[in-house]
Amino acid sequence: MAKVLMGGNEALAEAALRAGCRHFFGYPITPQSEIPEYLAKKMPQLDGVYLQAESEIAAINMVYGAAGAGVRVFTASSGPGISLMSEGISYIAGAELPCVIVNIMRGGPGLGNIAPSQADYNQATKGIGHGDFHLIVLAPNSVQEMADLTMLAFQLAEEYRNPAMILSDGLLGQMMEPVEFNENPPKEKDKPWATRGAKGRDPNIINRLLIEAEALQKHNLKLQEKYQLIKETQCRCESYLAEDADILLAAFGSCSRMAKSAVEMARSRGIKAGLVRPITLWPFPEKEVAEAAKGAKACLVTEMNEGQMLLDIRLALKGRIPIHFLGKSGGIIPTPGEILEEIERIEVNLRG
Amino acid sequence: MAEKIAARTEALTENPFHYCPGCAHGIIHRLVAETIEELGVREKTVGVASVGCSVFAYNYFNMDMQQAAHGRAPAVATGIKRVLPDNFVFTYQGDGDLAAIGTAEIVHAAARGENITVIFVNNTTYGMTGGQSAPTTILGQKTTTTPYGRDPHVNGYPMGVSEMLSTLGGVAHVSRVSIYSPAQVNRAKRAIKKAFEVQREKKGFSFVEVLASCPTNWRMTPQDALKWIEEKMLPIYPLGEFKTAAEEGK
Ligand SMILES: Cc1ncc(C[n+]2csc(CCOP(=O)(O)OP(=O)(O)O)c2C)c(N)n1
Ligand code: SF4
Numbered sequence: 001m002a003k004v005l006m007g008g009n010e011a012l013a014e015a016a017l018r019a020g021c022r023h024f025f026g027y028p029i030t031p032q033s034e035i036p037e038y039l040a041k042k043m044p045q046l047d048g049v050y051l052q053a054e055s056e057i058a059a060i061n062m063v064y065g066a067a068g069a070g071v072r073v074f075t076a077s078s079g080p081g082i083s084l085m086s087e088g089i090s091y092i093a094g095a096e097l098p099c100v101i102v103n104i105m106r107g108g109p110g111l112g113n114i115a116p117s118q119a120d121y122n123q124a125t126k127g128i129g130h131g132d133f134h135l136i137v138l139a140p141n142s143v144q145e146m147a148d149l150t151m152l153a154f155q156l157a158e159e160y161r162n163p164a165m166i167l168s169d170g171l172l173g174q175m176m177e178p179v180e181f182n183e184n185p186p187k188e189k190d191k192p193w194a195t196r197g198a199k200g201r202d203p204n205i206i207n208r209l210l211i212e213a214e215a216l217q218k219h220n221l222k223l224q225e226k227y228q229l230i231k232e233t234q235c236r237c238e239s240y241l242a243e244d245a246d247i248l249l250a251a252f253g254s255c256s257r258m259a260k261s262a263v264e265m266a267r268s269r270g271i272k273a274g275l276v277r278p279i280t281l282w283p284f285p286e287k288e289v290a291e292a293a294k295g296a297k298a299c300l301v302t303e304m305n306e307g308q309m310l311l312d313i314r315l316a317l318k319g320r321i322p323i324h325f326l327g328k329s330g331g332i333i334p335t336p337g338e339i340l341e342e343i344e345r346i347e348v349n350l351r352g
Numbered sequence: 353m354a355e356k357i358a359a360r361t362e363a364l365t366e367n368p369f370h371y372c373p374g375c376a377h378g379i380i381h382r383l384v385a386e387t388i389e390e391l392g393v394r395e396k397t398v399g400v401a402s403v404g405c406s407v408f409a410y411n412y413f414n415m416d417m418q419q420a421a422h423g424r425a426p427a428v429a430t431g432i433k434r435v436l437p438d439n440f441v442f443t444y445q446g447d448g449d450l451a452a453i454g455t456a457e458i459v460h461a462a463a464r465g466e467n468i469t470v471i472f473v474n475n476t477t478y479g480m481t482g483g484q485s486a487p488t489t490i491l492g493q494k495t496t497t498t499p500y501g502r503d504p505h506v507n508g509y510p511m512g513v514s515e516m517l518s519t520l521g522g523v524a525h526v527s528r529v530s531i532y533s534p535a536q537v538n539r540a541k542r543a544i545k546k547a548f549e550v551q552r553e554k555k556g557f558s559f560v561e562v563l564a565s566c567p568t569n570w571r572m573t574p575q576d577a578l579k580w581i582e583e584k585m586l587p588i589y590p591l592g593e594f595k596t597a598a599e600e601g602k
Contacts, residue, residue: 065431
């Protein structure tokens with residue numbers, strides 16, 4: 001298939017449609033509005049459901065209902081809306097319903113601003129709602145990946161009966177790039193557990209209440225086993241010029257693009273820099289990051305927040321090498337030049 | 353051989369109700385289940401249980417069920433119905449669930465004319481959490497969080513949900529019934545059946561408010577609780593059909 005030039009949010013929406021998703025429930029918020037607007041146009045032509053809910057709280061609960069009824073379904077929002085969804089996401093994870101949740105991040109906390117940001121890393125990977133559960137979190141860094149990872153998100157959500165999140169930001173959402181859609185989108189799984197009417201079988205119950213302690217613990221242990229399996233099999237990570245790097249950069253999402261440019265600039269000045277880019281933020285590719293850092297003498301984490309993935313990098317590298325941090329927030333994006341300056345400072349120290 | 357004159361409806365499971373003696377939830381469950389059986393739609397129905405004493409409704413209704421977060425049942429039901437427009441979808445909600453935390457969801461599901469049926473159990477209190485005040489608590493009524501009686505200057509006024517919803521365009525049927533006497537139980541049954549028929553005919557949102565007793569938290573005998581509905585609740589919550597699809601000539 002030929003490449004088409006598209007904005008990130010539109011590519012994501014189109015990928016969901018091509019993955020066979022015909023149900024979307026959402027509520028307007030910048031910078032994700034191109035997604036619902038695209039779907040509001042397309043869904044009626046495809047006999048699908050596009051519904052603008054009265055709030056993100058309602059939207060995520062509509063997703064819960066639709067996912068329980070056994071269809072591919074997704075929603076999209078940004079920080080403030082995702083916060084409102086957190087109760088519903090906990091129910092969805094607890095009830096083991098597959099769905100996709102998109103967060104096109106903006107600056108926080110509070111209303112923050114509408115500029116690109118990576119401020120919701122911790123929320124997505126650590127604290128999206130109450131209870132012992134995890135989202136699968138995928139972080140694209142190009143329009144192409146907005147499309148590819150969306151398809152993957154549907155696949156993983158169904159494979160593990162777990163909500164999956166695309167954690168992106170306003171920069172990737174608005175950016176135009178050529179994209180080629182996967183012509184073999186993931187096949188939809190059978191869902192014998194779905195509530196579609198108990199015709200000729202015992203009733204199916206989608207439920208998140210387990211009043212007996214033993215029963216709830218048993219359910220939690222079953223979830224933990226699933227998370228363990230996901231950790232073992234689904235970590236995704238990319239590295240660039242990491243093998244011989246003295247200084248290893250770590251960045252995800254749109255920030256990794258700036259980091260990559262900085263690595264190239266450093267190399268042209270004779271500094272051996274490299275980059276590791278986690279693609280799954282949960283499960284965090286701990287081993288892959290450690291492997292990429294094997295020969296490095298220092299690490300530089302750069303993010304569009306005040307240091308969130310930084311903690312996971314520290315855990316992965318176990319204090320073996322010094323870890324530096326360059327963060328910008330409020331919609332400010334670290335430029336390749338600024339990152340290069342930091343690399344040069346670290347390099348001088350290393351030689352020191 | 354003795355003639356069988358009454359049997360458990362197949363739309364209820366064999367599980368014994370956990371409700372307190374004299375609680376209205378059991379009666380209302382039976383009315384909903386009988387309706388579903390009579391319409392022959394048990395195998396096409398998906399019920400949504402809410403958070404409150406009836407949270408375990410999925411143990412009693414013998415059909416596919418989803419349990420929703422507190423107040424969100426109308427949104428969950430919307431999601432199901434939009435996916436399965438030919439199935440029957442109903443929610444079963446208390447007054448804390450529907451008229452406090454879930455106000456936005458019920459109003460908007462109604463305004464959108466979602467083709468679902470909502471059974472609203474108004475017992476003027478939060479039964480499950482121990483008898484706190486609800487938006488439907490009547491003035492002067494003592495609850496654990498209005499120990500001196502509901503004072504409108506502090507706690508506001510009781511909410512007439514049926515009156516409010518019947519003003520909305522998407523709403524096809526609204527009635528308020530009760531269960532304080534056998535005659536009223538029969539009327540309640542007819543109203544619930546009508547609401548499901550409205551859904552069957554795809555006329556829009558249907559809503560039945562049932563004035564119900566919570567003898568435990570009202571600290572009354574079951575008989576006194578029924579009398580209290582008649583004497584104290586009816587003046588504030590008049591029974592009747594507030595709106596029907598037929599009246600609109602649909
Ligand atoms: C978000 C959230 N807040 C509070 C609660 C606690 N809670 C459980 S049941 C309930 C009140 C239910 O009252 P009502 O809807 O009137 O039903 P009833 O128990 O009287 O049948 C509350 C506040 C909860 N489960 N979730
Ligand atoms: S507390 Fe009230 S509403 Fe709950 S089961 Fe007992 S009587 Fe019924």
